[in-house]
């Protein structure tokens with residue numbers, strides 16, 4: 348039986364980024380309200396588990412002691428030039444009340460999920476408050492302070508698991524990709540908008556890892572206007588064969604929802620049906636899946652996408668009508684847009700295959 352754990356507690360609601368900041372912590376609360384109203388937090392193997400603040404010893408598996416100290420001090424009002432040099436206190440990564448407590452609690456949710464998967468108490472877990480994939484060992488970046496996704500992969504790898512990290516946030520999952528750039532026990536695959544157009548400006552097809560990690564870092568940049576059918580074509584031609592060849596023990600899935608049409612920070616045109624399709628593909632591997640939130644700056648669209656993803660992760664019938672009206676309507680695509688996107692996508696598929704596939708006998 349599927350054991351599906353939703354990670355949430357009201358304690359997360361105590362923290363907010365500044366009001367003018369695009370990152371809205373209320374998305375987790377709203378997602379939780381929808382899935383709760385659908386009865387999807389209990390029964391049939393489903394449960395809700397609160398996050399626990401991640402311990403310093405866990406955080407140090409990825410972040411430096413100097414950085415953690417500086418972040419905590421900044422959060423307590425002791426801000427200095429060193430903090431600014433680490434990206435703390437910038438427009439993207441402002442200091443706000445309870446910043447450190449929030450970052451550690453949200454990260455703790457992902458850590459709890461990883462532990463539940465290792466112990467066998469969960470085979471599906473979702474922390475909508477996680478997914479801070481841009482943070483570096485000594486750097487706050489792109490609204491992210493502590494990299495829960497990288498920490499989850501580290502913890503799972505330490506438990507002897509082969510980890511597949513899949514990142515569908517519209518921005519390159521740089522913090523996680525570079526954490527495992529030299530390793531072959533954690534494969535990272537990031538689908539994102541063309542880095543020439545979008546933060547953080549990395550994630551080109553030729554960034555494939557180094558040393559032992561060569562061929563285990565996969566970057567799939569996508570053109571402006573990428574729509575569902577085109578996205579799924581790349582997913583099926585690149586991600587599916589690579590995941591099959593890699594044969595992971597566990598999947599960590601960063602489900603930033605900022606690739607959805609209407610996101611104010613990006614330029615792709617997906618509907619949430621893509622996320623449902625991807626979750627179904629991932630479930631077909633029969634391995635545990637740790638899903639996190641991430642970006643997503645149209646709050647209502649993001650919340651619906653995450654609620655839909657949870658319903659699919661829970662194994663609720665994926666028929667179009669059965670998911671409480673959570674699915675987006677299909678978007679029409681002009682033939683001109685279709686041609687433009689498809690030609691760029693064909694080139695991406697060829698480049699990624701040429702750079703990566705031979706390392707996996709594909």
Ligand SMILES: [Zn+2]
Pocket residue numbers: 516517518603605641642643
């Ligand atoms: Zn993003």
